[in-house]
Amino acid sequence: MQTIKSFTPATTVVLQWLVWRKYFDWRIWASLVPIVGGILLTSITELSFNMFGFCAALFGCLATSTKTILAESLLHGYKFDSINTVYYMAPFATMILAVPALLLEGSGVVEWFHTSPSLISSLVLIFGSGVMAFCLNFSIFYVIHSTTAVTFNVAGNLKVAVAVTCSWLIFRNPISALNAVGCAVTLVGCTFYGYVRHMLSQQPPGTPRTPRTPRNRLELLPLVIDKLDDKV
Template sequence: MCHMSACAFLSYISIVILKIVPLQRVKSRSQFLKIVTLSIVFCGSVVGGNVSLRFLPVSFNQAVGATTPFFTALFAYLITFKREAWVTYACLVPVVTGVIIASGGEPSFHLFGFIMCISATAARAFKSVLQGILLSDEGEKMDSMNLLLYMAPIAVVALIPAVFIMEPTVLEVFASVGDQHKFMFIILILNSTMAYAANLSNFLVTKYTSALTLQVLGNAKGAVAVVISILIFQNPVTVIGIGGYTMTVLGVIAYGETKRRFK
């Protein structure tokens, strides 16, 4: 909710006050419903991902997230009927297979955490396809900053009940921010500001490439996160798990090469 509040606030400043880009109006009820759907799905993907981190190590969470391109290709075909070259789909096979192998070799596997993680992954893929439609479709086209301006406040409203249900002590935490907590509070503000930059970049990449490319690029970040999380949290990994992670990363590299050749 802090992330989306920052996105709403900074988007308003950028568009209305600084006038970096012209303010766009919502053109139709259909477009508004798509923006609402995008906001709700986005919230679901983030909440599901955060809940899964209570049960799964970051490394495994990122490995499962690497299957996002598979779901993105599936939703893109079902919603927009957009088809990729068969070689592109073939490259997604090791991405998914690697995660299946890593799941079998994960000593900290938790079924509920895995279900939440895979649900968040599918929601993230659906969000990418929907935002691609809103950013690129001739009938719906919005620029990235305006889409974030409309999406963020809806997401904040949707997250308010989730906050009080899942984190009932959150107001007490904010009220007790003293000298010993000021540093953490500053980090939260900085983190929320970075979320604005991340979401804006996310939309720009989707607009100028594709939803599928965005998710495959995200897997490069995931590979780095796997290594860093293992170093920081010292969570146990097995040879099978490492083999699965490696297969997923190789699939991502192969995907990037096929997209370059068949562009």
């Protein structure tokens, strides 16, 4: 799963480039190589291929990229804030997940309620997980609002490398030399990406090589016609 998920920054860039016609400096593309490659090295020793799992992870990767791109469009193009974005996305997420949750986990939840020694503790666990989910989504949209969708996904890859490193430093979990090299490569790639983003942010507004975020409804549509885009 982590191997496929490591491609999320790359798929985010490719989708924005192909569908939203957003330009990225060549250094952004170059920085993705060590980021993705490092995570591949970190997780390849635990690779156990399964076609169904592979397809599910790949679909999740594409869905995550699309979600972050749309969130960036709302936050930057329509000037939403983090709370408003959660407010509008949460009902749709509930509708999408309600039916699978009832079919796959409904009986288990009912049995858990019946066997739990205290109903209040069960409700507290459910409510607490909801609060944590809200905080997670709020922080995700806050990061995307402050940066970009690509930066958020790069930070996600950095999280994997940091988690592996912390598991070795704190819990003394053994890691192979290949895992260590992968973490180091990922950290170098993330550092290079941060440097590139900083350099691009120093360019004057309107510089052709500055990555552009969709700023109106027309630019949210795929395959925007250049002439119409210029009129807007």
